Structure formats: structure tokens, C-alpha cells
Amino acid sequence: MRFIPTYIVSQQAEARKAHRPREGRHKRPAPENPRQYKYVKILRVILHTIGGWPGEALGEHVPFIIKFIRKYCCAQAVALFVGQMYYLYEKNEVLDFLTKGHCYITCALCVTTIIRTSILSFKKYGEIVKTFIMTFNLGHHQHKGEYYKQMHMTIYKISHYFTLYSVIMMLFGMWLFNLTSVYENIRNGAFSRNRGPDTKLELTIYFSYPGFDPLARFNFVTILNLYLAYNCGIAICVLDLFLSLMAFQIIGHILILRNNFKILPKPAQIMFDAEENENVHKKIVECVQYHREIVSFAEELSSFFGPVLGFNYAFQLVSLCLLLLESSHGHQALVRFGPMTFIIFGQLITLSVTFEVIGTVSEKLKDSVYDIEWECMDTRNRRIVCILLHRVQTPLHVTAMGLTPVGVTTMAAILRTTFSYFAFLRSMSE
Incomplete structure (x- = not known):
């Protein structure tokens, strides 16, 4: 029997152990069904509290209580707005300047809640969410290639962490806005017998x-x-989060389309032969159809959410002026209104920058199309590339009411106007 030294046996055992696949070494990939994604589950749970998850459009069983809550939240916001206006009418002579400003802020939030909760009952809202979840989501395309899978995982991680951040900030701002008044009441003995x-x-x-x-x-x-306040926070913050998640998917699809143009086949010689032209023709047609799907989804967002985004800009202009005015009156006012001011500023910047990225990456599509080896193609393929080049000349933008592009330029105009009005109101209050 041959003798094998002990140290050699131990080295062989260590080598086998090193090459043995360990459980949990690789991260578990995202599920193929987008409804199983963590950020989608978070959205579903939170939106169910105001009846905002369109389960009917997704083929899910929706209890009667959820349908009732959907109608009730909108009616409740209308009734609350009427009560706020009646309070301002009744107490107009005795309210001081800061209390009036506080009431105007809550009235603006209430009107925004009415608009946001009313769209939840529209059939088009369910259709857009269905398209986003069931067909447009990158999870349904990750099997098409390595770059598809890579981009899907990138957008998946961004969406997950952005959802967590948005929900935490919403809850933080909502509770701090409420608990400030609760704390003052406790200190004043308001809850004492x-x-x-x-x-x-x-x-x-x-x-x-x-x-x-x-x-x-x-x-x-x-x-x-x-x-x-919880219903208001869900209606405003979470629906904006939903729009941002859709925008992330659009950005991912555009980046994939640019990569598809980049990896189109090159000619083996100076010109494409008949077989190569046929192969290139199929791939270009696929790119044209892919671009059409992206544009179609972006146009659906603009047509349905355009009025909401337009009013959102108006709400941010008015509310930010009042919030800055309220926050400038002492430490207590800053603690109460500062978090909400930060959140609304964050919403304005985040949503504008996100949709601005759509325009930026889509603007580079024309360069990607022009870099195709079109001069080596036959007449049929050149004609298709020419039509495609004409279509991608205009950057893709989601617009507010079909007029104003949602982006950094509009955001900058709103911020300039906000600070101008704030300075004017500040001088009046003094």
C-alpha cells in the first residue's frame, strides 16, 4: 500500500473544498415575475391602504373593502376640503398670519389628494399599471441577452433602494408634521382632564x-x-414614486436600444452581401419596433399623467412659497414645516431629474443610429435607417398637460419663481 504524507492529503482536501460550490455564494437573482419584486410588494401593500393598487386590471381578486376605500378616500378628501374652507371663512377675522398660511398649505395638500385619489378609479390608470407590470418591465426581457439581464438588475436595484428611501422619507415627514403639534399639546396640558x-x-x-x-x-x-395625514402622504408621495419607477424602466429600455444599435453586425467585406443584408434587416426592424414600444409607453404616461404632473408643478410652486414662509418664523416653525419643505423640494428635484435623464439618454439615440454601418447596406435597409434616424431626432420627453416638458429646465423656473414669491411674502409679513 502506497504511503501518502498527511500534509498532501490535507492540501487535496482544501483544494476540493475551495472548488466546491457553496450555498449562498451568489446572490439570488430577481424573480422573473415583476409582481414578486420587493419594491412592487411594498407598493402593493401601501397603495392597498387607499385602494390605489389596480388589482382588477392585473387579474387579482380585489375585496369589496378595497374598492370601497378607493371611493371613500376621494370623497373624504373632498369633504375635508369643504371643512377647511368653511373654517377659514368662519375664523378669518381671528386667525393670525402664520395660522392662515398653515391652513392654506393643508388646503393645497387636500386639493392635491383629491386629484391623486380621483385618478385611481380611472380605467386608463389600471391599463398603464398593467402594461408597466405585465409587459414593459425589464424583468420580461432579461432572457433576451446578457446586456438585457445586466440592465434589468441595475434598474431593479435602483428601484428597490429608491422605494425604501421614498417610503421612509414620507413616513418621517408625515409623523414629524403631526407629532410637533401633539408635543405642543402635551406640553400645554391639552390632554389633561x-x-x-x-x-x-x-x-x-x-x-x-x-x-x-x-x-x-x-x-x-x-x-x-x-x-x-397618512392618506395625504400616500396619495402624493407614493404615486410620485410610481411615476419614478416607470421612468426608470423607460431609461433602461433606451439604454438597451442604444446597445442594440451598437452591436449590429459589421460587414465581412466592404459591403454587406445578400445574406448579411437580410440578417441586418431583421435586427433593424426589431430595433424599430422596440423604439415604437418605448415611445408608445412614454406617450401613454404623458397623456394620462400629464394633467397630474401639471397640477403637481402648480402645487409645488404654491406650497413651497408658503412652507418657506412658515419655516422662516422661528425654531418651532422650522421643526414643524422643515421636513415637509425638504420632502416637497426633494419630490420636485427627484421627479424632474429622473424625467430629464429620459430626454438626455434618448437624445443620444440619433448618434447611435448614425453610427450604424448604413453606408454598407442595400437600398432597402438604408431607407429603414433613414426613417429611423428621422424618428429619433426629437428627444423623448414626458410632458405636463402636453405643453411643458417635465425636466430640469421647468424645475429651475419653478425654483426661481418660488424664491421670488417667498421674498415678496416675507417682506409683506414683516
Whole structure:
């Protein structure tokens, strides 16, 4: 029997162990069904609380309570807006400048909530979400090639972390906006049984109706304000998050299309032969169809969400002026209104920059098309490339109401106007 030294046996064992595939060495890839993605699950759970997940369009069973909540949230926002306007009418003579500004901010948030919750009942909303989840998502295209899979994983990670960031910031701003008034009420003894008639009571949302005084039911209205603020945060922040996720997918598809132009076959000799022309023809036709799908989805977003984005710009202009004005009046006001100011600024910048990237990457499509070896093709293929080159001359933009492109230029104009109005209102308040 041949003797094998011990140290050699141990080295062989270590070598086998090193080459043995270990469980969990590689990260688990994203599921092929986009409805199983973590960020989509987070969206589904949160939107269910206001009936905003279009389960009917996706073939899911939707309980009656979810359908009721969808209608109820919109009706609730309308009723709340009426109550806020009645409160301003009733208390107009006794409210100070800062309290009026606070009421105007909550009225603007309420109107935005009405618009956002009303679109949830539109059939077109469900169709767009269905297209985004069932066909347009990059998860359905990752099997087409290595670059498809690579781009899908990149967009998947960006979407996941951006969703977590947006939800955390929404909850942080919402609770801090409410808890500031709750803290002041606790410090003033507002929740004490021995509360005096002169105790100062603060509410996050001021509203009243004929025969209903919110201060007479202070404890109930304080809890109700938390619920109303939550619905408002979901309607504004999460739907903007949904739009950003769709924009990420558009960016990913455009980058893939540019890569498809880059990897088109080169001629073996000076010119393509008949077989090569036929092969190139098929690939160019696929690129034309792919570009048409991207443009079609972007146009659907513009046509349906365009009015929402247009009003969103108007809301940000008005609310940011008032929030800056309120935040400039002392430390307490800054603690209360600062987080909301930061969140709305963040929404304006994030959404504008995201859609600006769509225009930037799509603008480079014309260079990618022109770099194709079109001079080596036959007449049929040259004609197709010429038509395609004409189509990609105009960068792809999502527009607000079909007029204003959603992007950095519009954002800069809004910020300039915001600070101008803020300086004017600040001088008036002094």
C-alpha cells in the first residue's frame, strides 16, 4: 500500500473544498415575475391602504373593502376640503398670519389628494399599471441577452433602494408634521382632564362644519388628523414614486436600444452581401419596433399623467412659497414645516431629474443610429435607417398637460419663481 504524507492529503482536501460550490455564494437573482419584486410588494401593500393598487386590471381578486376605500378616500378628501374652507371663512377675522398660511398649505395638500385619489378609479390608470407590470418591465426581457439581464438588475436595484428611501422619507415627514403639534399639546396640558378653558390647543389640520367644533372633540380630531395625514402622504408621495419607477424602466429600455444599435453586425467585406443584408434587416426592424414600444409607453404616461404632473408643478410652486414662509418664523416653525419643505423640494428635484435623464439618454439615440454601418447596406435597409434616424431626432420627453416638458429646465423656473414669491411674502409679513 502506497504511503501518502498527511500534509498532501490535507492540501487535496482544501483544494476540493475551495472548488466546491457553496450555498449562498451568489446572490439570488430577481424573480422573473415583476409582481414578486420587493419594491412592487411594498407598493402593493401601501397603495392597498387607499385602494390605489389596480388589482382588477392585473387579474387579482380585489375585496369589496378595497374598492370601497378607493371611493371613500376621494370623497373624504373632498369633504375635508369643504371643512377647511368653511373654517377659514368662519375664523378669518381671528386667525393670525402664520395660522392662515398653515391652513392654506393643508388646503393645497387636500386639493392635491383629491386629484391623486380621483385618478385611481380611472380605467386608463389600471391599463398603464398593467402594461408597466405585465409587459414593459425589464424583468420580461432579461432572457433576451446578457446586456438585457445586466440592465434589468441595475434598474431593479435602483428601484428597490429608491422605494425604501421614498417610503421612509414620507413616513418621517408625515409623523414629524403631526407629532410637533401633539408635543405642543402635551406640553400645554391639552390632554389633561383638568384642562383649563384658556389652554392653547393646536391641530395639524384645521376644519369645521356647521354645528361641529373640532376643538370640542379635540382628542378624536387629533387622532383623525394622523389618519388624514397618512392618506395625504400616500396619495402624493407614493404615486410620485410610481411615476419614478416607470421612468426608470423607460431609461433602461433606451439604454438597451442604444446597445442594440451598437452591436449590429459589421460587414465581412466592404459591403454587406445578400445574406448579411437580410440578417441586418431583421435586427433593424426589431430595433424599430422596440423604439415604437418605448415611445408608445412614454406617450401613454404623458397623456394620462400629464394633467397630474401639471397640477403637481402648480402645487409645488404654491406650497413651497408658503412652507418657506412658515419655516422662516422661528425654531418651532422650522421643526414643524422643515421636513415637509425638504420632502416637497426633494419630490420636485427627484421627479424632474429622473424625467430629464429620459430626454438626455434618448437624445443620444440619433448618434447611435448614425453610427450604424448604413453606408454598407442595400437600398432597402438604408431607407429603414433613414426613417429611423428621422424618428429619433426629437428627444423623448414626458410632458405636463402636453405643453411643458417635465425636466430640469421647468424645475429651475419653478425654483426661481418660488424664491421670488417667498421674498415678496416675507417682506409683506414683516
